[in-house]
Amino acid sequence: MRELIGPCLKCGKNVYCENGFFEGAQVNGELLCNQCYEERIKREKE
Ligand SMILES: [Zn+2]
Numbered sequence: 001m002r003e004l005i006g007p008c009l010k011c012g013k014n015v016y017c018e019n020g021f022f023e024g025a026q027v028n029g030e031l032l033c034n035q036c037y038e039e040r041i042k043r044e045k046e
Pocket residue numbers: 008009010011012013032033034035036037
């Protein structure tokens with residue numbers, strides 16, 4: 001089962017929830033795809 005959660009706020013790519021696995025992250029209410037979320041984490045660490 002694949003459920004559309006919504007578009008990534010940064011790149012606009014659709015973020016899905018597949019078989020209960022969320023393919024992104026929500027940070028402070030912002031929906032991000034995994035790729036943008038990882039980039040954000042990297043930037044916060046630097
Ligand atoms: Zn994105």
